[in-house]
Each structure stands twice: as C-alpha cells, then as structure tokens.
Amino acid sequence: xxxxxxxxxxxxxxxxxxxxxxxxxxxxxxxxxxxxxxxxxxxxxxxxxxxxxxxxxxxxxxxxxxxxxxxxxxxxxxxxxxxxxxxxxxxxxxxxxxxxxxxxxxxxxxxxxxxxxxxxxxxxxxxxxxxxxxxxxxxxxxxxxxxxxxxxxxxxxxxxxxxxxxxxxxxxxxxxxxxxxxxxxxxxxxxxxxxxxxxxxxxxxxxxxxxxxxxxxxxxxxxxxxxxxxxxxxxxxxx
Amino acid sequence: xxxxxxxxxxxxxxxxxxxxxxxxxxxxxxxxxxxxxxxxxxxxxxxxxxxxxxxxxxxxxxxxxxxxxxxxxxxxxxxxxxxxxxxxxxxxxxxxxxxxxxxxxxxxxxxxxxxxxxxxxxxxxxxxxxxxxxxxxxxxxxxxxxxxxxxxxxxxxxxxxxxxxxxxxxxxxxxxxxxxxxxxxxxxxxxxxxxxxxxxxxxxxxxxxxxxxxxxxxxxxxxxxxxxxxxxxxxxxxxxxxxxxxxxxxxxxxxxxxxxxxxxxxxxxxxxxxxxxxxxxxxxxxxxxxxxxxxxxxxxxxxxxxxxxxxxxxxxxxxxxxxxxxxxxxxxxxxxxxxxxxxxxxxxxxxxxxxxxxxxxxxxxxxxxxxxxxxxxxxxxxxxxxxxxxxxxxxxxxxxxxxx
Numbered sequence: 001x002x003x004x005x006x007x008x009x010x011x012x013x014x015x016x017x018x019x020x021x022x023x024x025x026x027x028x029x030x031x032x033x034x035x036x037x038x039x040x041x042x043x044x045x046x047x048x049x050x051x052x053x054x055x056x057x058x059x060x061x062x063x064x065x066x067x068x069x070x071x072x073x074x075x076x077x078x079x080x081x082x083x084x085x086x087x088x089x090x091x092x093x094x095x096x097x098x099x100x101x102x103x104x105x106x107x108x109x110x111x112x113x114x115x116x117x118x119x120x121x122x123x124x125x126x127x128x129x130x131x132x133x134x135x136x137x138x139x140x141x142x143x144x145x146x147x148x149x150x151x152x153x154x155x156x157x158x159x160x161x162x163x164x165x166x167x168x169x170x171x172x173x174x175x176x177x178x179x180x181x182x183x184x185x186x187x188x189x190x191x192x193x194x195x196x197x198x199x200x201x202x203x204x205x206x207x208x209x210x211x212x213x214x215x216x217x218x219x220x221x222x223x224x225x226x227x228x229x230x231x232x233x234x235x236x237x238x239x
Numbered sequence: 240x241x242x243x244x245x246x247x248x249x250x251x252x253x254x255x256x257x258x259x260x261x262x263x264x265x266x267x268x269x270x271x272x273x274x275x276x277x278x279x280x281x282x283x284x285x286x287x288x289x290x291x292x293x294x295x296x297x298x299x300x301x302x303x304x305x306x307x308x309x310x311x312x313x314x315x316x317x318x319x320x321x322x323x324x325x326x327x328x329x330x331x332x333x334x335x336x337x338x339x340x341x342x343x344x345x346x347x348x349x350x351x352x353x354x355x356x357x358x359x360x361x362x363x364x365x366x367x368x369x370x371x372x373x374x375x376x377x378x379x380x381x382x383x384x385x386x387x388x389x390x391x392x393x394x395x396x397x398x399x400x401x402x403x404x405x406x407x408x409x410x411x412x413x414x415x416x417x418x419x420x421x422x423x424x425x426x427x428x429x430x431x432x433x434x435x436x437x438x439x440x441x442x443x444x445x446x447x448x449x450x451x452x453x454x455x456x457x458x459x460x461x462x463x464x465x466x467x468x469x470x471x472x473x474x475x476x477x478x479x480x481x482x483x484x485x486x487x488x489x490x491x492x493x494x495x496x497x498x499x500x501x502x503x504x505x506x507x508x509x510x511x512x513x514x515x516x517x518x519x520x521x522x523x524x525x526x527x528x529x530x531x532x533x534x535x536x537x538x539x540x541x542x543x544x545x546x547x548x549x550x551x552x553x554x555x556x557x558x559x560x561x562x563x564x565x566x567x568x569x570x571x572x573x574x575x576x577x578x579x580x581x582x583x584x585x586x587x588x589x590x591x592x593x594x595x596x597x598x599x600x601x602x603x604x605x606x607x608x609x610x611x612x613x614x615x616x617x618x619x620x621x622x623x624x625x626x627x628x629x630x631x632x633x634x635x636x637x638x639x640x641x642x643x
Contacts, residue, residue, distance in 0.1 A: 028544075052600055059639065060561075062561065063638065088560070088563045088564075088565070088636055091561065091562065091563035091637075092457060092562060092563025093563070095563075097561060097562070097640070099464045099640060101473075103554070103558055105555045105558060105559075106250065106555065107242075107246045107247040107250035107251075107555070108241075108246055108251070111243060112246065115241065116241070116562065117557075117562055119240045119241055120240070120562060120563065120565065121557070121563070122240075125240075125241065142531045148250070202623070208501055
C-alpha cells in the first residue's frame, strides 16, 4: 500500500483566471477551491468553454492563475496568484500529464519515451531502463516497448503515455480527454489503467473528459459550467 | 541522460545526411578557394625559387621580370660579373609558347632559359630523366605537359628532345614550365623567316644610304655585302641573376650596381614580394571576398536549416518543457545537432577535397592549417546556428502540447 494514499496532494484555494481587461474581460475560471487526494480518480466534465482546460492547465502549473493559491504534495507553488517556487522542478517531480493525443516524442521509442520522464530528473540510465521495463511490462507493453511511436496503435501509444506520466511516481496526474481518440473498449481500458495506477502509485488523477461511458470507473465527478466548479458525486471510499 | 540529438538524427538519418552533404559541398568550395589561392602563391613563386639568385637585375625603373616586362642587354651578364663581390651571373629569360600538335592538340607552356654552362637545371625537382648536358636542343619539361622522356618538339627551326621531367613546375599563369638553355630560348624567340631577314638587310642598306655615312661609296659597298654586319641587333634578355661571393654583403653589392643608370636591382625576397603582391594580389583579394561570401552564405543556410529542424521539433520541445526538462537538456539537444551537422559537413568537405581537388586543372594546395581553420569556421557557424535554433527552442510553450 502506498503511504501517500488518502493524503491531500493537490490543494486549490480561490484560484481564478481572467483574460483581458475592460470590455474584453473574460473570467474563464471563477474563484475555485477543491482538493484531490492520492489514489482517487476525479473526472471533470463540462461543455466546451466551461473552463475545464483552464483549470487543468492551472493545476498542471502550465498556466498561472490570476488569483488564489495552489499546493502540490504539500509544496506551495502559487500564492495569491504569484509563483513562489520553480514550477519546472515541481512539474518534473510531482506531476504527470496525459493528453488526447499521446504526444510521444517521435524520435524516441516507447521505452525511451517513458525513461525520459526519469532521466530529465537525473535518474541514471540503468535505473530508468529497469523501472520503465517493469512498468511497461505491467501495462502489457513488454513486447512493444522498443517500437517507435509511429508503429504503435492509438491504444498502445496512450499506454506508453500513461507509463510516462506514472513512471516517476507523481502525486498528481492530469489527463486531458485521454480517451477521446479511442474506441469505447480501448477508452475503458485506459480509464481502468488510470484507476489501477492511481491506487498502486498513490497519485490523484484528474481527468477532463466528455466520455460518460467510463464515469463508473472514477471516484468523483466535478462539473464545470461558465467557469464554476460543482461537485456532482460524493467522494468514493478508497481507503 | 539519453542522447536526444543522436536519437533525433537517427530518426531522420536520410534527411540529415543529405543536408550535411549539401553543406559539406558548400564548405568544400571554401576549402577549394583556399587551396587555389595557396596553389597560386606556390605556382607564382616557383620560378624565383628555382632560379634563386641573391640579386635580380632588371631594366631601369621597372619591377620586372614578374610584375612587369623588362629588357636588358645580354652583355649585362658579363658587365656585372666584373663587379667586386659577384661570383656568378646568369641570364634570365622566359617565353610563352603555344603549339598546335599534328593531332590537333594544343600545347601551351612557358619556356624558361637556363644559363649554360653555369646552370644546367640540377636544382629542378626531377621525377624522371636528367638535367641538361648539351648547350642546345635539350629540354626538361614538367609532367603536366604530358610529354614523355625522349619525345621531341619542334620549336622555331630546330627539334628539341625531352631529357628530364619535373613535377609541380608551373608558371604564375598556371602553364607548365619547360627549361632549355638561354641561347636556345633566345634562338626560339628571335627566330625570323628568311624573307624577314632579307627585308631587314634591305632596310639596313636603305638606312645607310640615307645617312652621312652612306655618302662614302666604300661604306655603302660594305653595308650591302651580306654578312658584313649582323642582320639584327643582339637580342636582349629579361633579367640578370647575381650570385654573390662568400663574405660579401648583399646591400653593398646592390649599392654598387645601383650606381649604373640603366638598371634596377632587387633581392630575391623583394622579387617574391613583388610577385605575390603585384601579380596575384587582385586574384587573392577576389578569392578572399568569394570565400568570405561563401562562409556567410553557409552560415545563413546552416542557420536556416537548424532553425527549420528546431521548428519541426517544437511540439517535442514543448513537451520536454512541460515535463520539466532543464534548459540545459534543450540546449544540448539543439547545439549538439547543430555541431554534428557541421562536423559531418566538414568531413564531407575534406572527403571531396581528398578525392576531387587533384582533378582541378590548376594546383589546389590545402594545408593542415587550412583544414584546422575551416574546422574553426564550421564550429563557429554551428554554434551561431545552434544559438538561432536555441532561441526558437526556448520560446516553446508547454501550453502548445495541450493545444495540439
């Protein structure tokens, strides 16, 4: 059992995002507060333009908020809308990302794409290779890990991307419509992977999705509309 | 940390190879230009190097014999020999010759005179045969002329036999050098047809008739007798080379000679300087400008290539930034690729030089210093191009990954 399970690993307090000023002012995300705990899978639903991606990019430390504070695994990253630490380091150590398209680096094979997340943080080649192979084997990619991304199917690419997001045991994984390019069975497989990985590695997984068919696999659902975040399902008991 | 640049190159090996080969060909032109210039300097100084001589005596107020034409009387050879401190004097004479062979081929060469018997051509870099042994009808040719040992060539009224073959002996114009005795060269230069000789004799008689000297019938009768006076004046030579006796100061002997009003005197080093500065200076500047232009073009082309390679990788670079890659990871990727591209191009340029420069009609002399300098230029261009790419790479936005 991962010791991080059940702990709050993402704390968002009063975070908002405003674009433009005066008549062009657009409040993409109204002041939002929520926490995510290690081991849970949280789905974020909402129509286009509701602020899902804005929330995800703020939580992923890609897009700075206009106001509010943000803490990842107990480390304060943003305070009152201002960056208070090196975000690149925090992204490298505490966050994992999965996208609609796998976005694998085309000149690296499957195993190298996974190793990359470790090696950019200074892990040795030997250790990164060993860990990547174990993880990819566990994801059923043992026989395909040496293939280049162009030779992999969409589902295989997405599994590699999930392995890359999980390999360094981040506390938070952010996924932006990871099943949108997959058929229903592969989409379900991917969501099952997220759920299993979240429990196994003790990470909170935030999934922005339109895919209602897989909601039974998530622990809670947050719904966004016009920049407001509403919780529509209770937190699942994952302890 | 895995080597991202090597992996990126491996993925697009064909494109990388083609690009580097193209750049290498461009660089080989830069190398060729350097080699051509070096070759010009060496070719231009072949003659002064072969003839040597402590002092070169030429026509008054000229910078001959290489920078401009010079004519001095042949008797000057004997006059100068009488000056204290002079051990040996030699006549210097060259002549450009173009001959149409019976098979239609054109032979073009520079005929240079050796002062028989003081100079038999023993200092010539012979690769076959021997130096001159006879005062007449023998010649030593450069192998670039393509004539074998024992071959004969008709020059003027006489036939000359190839007795020796040299290597790398060309004039400043790039023509192969052919060495014969000075008297042969003068004979070839001043060879006149019978009709021309007869006309010259008639003209001489006519001149005598019009002069006060011709009013004396005895003189007139003597002038009209064939052989009583030479038909033409003794032919001049181009310059006189002076070798000093041991223990004599060059400047002292020069000062003595400079008192004569019909000559100018230069040292061998001044002759070389005149040759390089005067004869090939314009070519040197032209080649220098052309080379600089090529380097600038190469830098622009390489900068564009590296920039394009970076643009092609922007999504991967955005992803690297999103994953929290340090700047040095991106810096290494871009600079390493740029340097590898430049180094590969350098190797291609060297290979082309090794295989192709011997096929050039004129000497292309690439020295190790030129190779090192080109490497320096390529590394400089690669780093500059890498910085152009790096500037673009560092502008990669992690948001782009989400937008894709």
